[in-house]
Amino acid sequence: RHPIVKWAQRLDDVFITIELPDAQDVKLKLEPEGKFFFSAKGGADKIPYEVDLDLHDKVDVDGSKASVGNRNICYLVKKAESKWWSRLLKQEGRPPVFLKVDWDRWVDEDEDDVDTKPAPDMDFGDFDFSVSANKMNMGGGEGFGAVEGEDDDDSDTEEENVEEIPAPKKDASSSGAEHEVKNV
Numbered sequence: 409r410h411p412i413v414k415w416a417q418r419l420d421d422v423f424i425t426i427e428l429p430d431a432q433d434v435k436l437k438l439e440p441e442g443k444f445f446f447s448a449k450g451g452a453d454k455i456p457y458e459v460d461l462d463l464h465d466k467v468d469v470d471g472s473k474a475s476v477g478n479r480n481i482c483y484l485v486k487k488a489e490s491k492w493w494s495r496l497l498k499q500e501g502r503p504p505v506f507l508k509v510d511w512d513r514w515v516d517e518d519e520d521d522v523d524t525k526p527a528p529d530m531d532f533g534d535f536d537f538s539v540s541a542n543k544m545n546m547g548g549g550e551g552f553g554a555v556e557g558e559d560d561d562d563s564d565t566e567e568e569n570v571e572e573i574p575a576p577k578k579d580a581s582s583s584g585a586e587h588e589v590k591n592v
Contacts, residue, residue, distance in 0.1 A: 409456065409457050410459055410506040411428040412427040412508060413506055413507050416509065416513035416515070417492065417493060417496075418515060419487075419492060419517075420486065421484055422467075422484075422485040422493070422496070423482070423483075423485075424444065424482070424483040425482050425483075426459065426482075428450040428457055428480065429479045430452075431448040431450050432450070432454065433447075433449050434446075435447045439469065440466055440468075440469055441466055442462060442463035443460075443461075443462060443463070444461040445458075445461075446460075446481070448481070459506075461496070462497060462499065464494070464495055464498055466489070468486040472485045492517045
């Protein structure tokens with residue numbers, strides 16, 4: 409039997425996660441030419457599981473490390489050369505059905521070296537970049553920044569798009585100055 413095996417990669421590493429809750433008698437073997445072997449017994453019935461993979465390229469056995477948890481076994485495989493692999497396995501064609509991409513750890517090749525922190529000379533203060541696009545009015549369907557019910561205007565000058573907001577009227581019954589703010 410084969411457990412579910414998930415994988416993801418970075419320029420220098422490959423993450424292999426074997427999903428096998430309550431694994432016992434775990435045996436892991438990694439060889440420099442890229443041979444990966446796993447065996448264990450899982451579940452209350454102690455069913456034997458095995459995985460035998462020929463990885464795409466050579467690996468650094470000494471730089472690799474494993475972690476056995478209650479729900480899964482994680483193996484960080486250090487690549488012998490810092491380069492992107494076109495696939496996990498040497499063999500071409502369709503991968504085995506138990507082998508899946510680990511989308512939680514996946515990073516595209518062009519995103520791996522991108523620094524997500526702002527440059528030191530760019531001070532954004534306490535601005536929270538995790539605010540959803542909808543809250544920032546950037547996810548509308550009619551165009552960038554479009555407000556529902558508002559027509560798109562292709563004019564080039566800002567002055568043509570400015571609307572006058574009437575000054576709030578003083579009312580004896582209201583104690584505060586309340587008025588509706590309209591996005592322009």
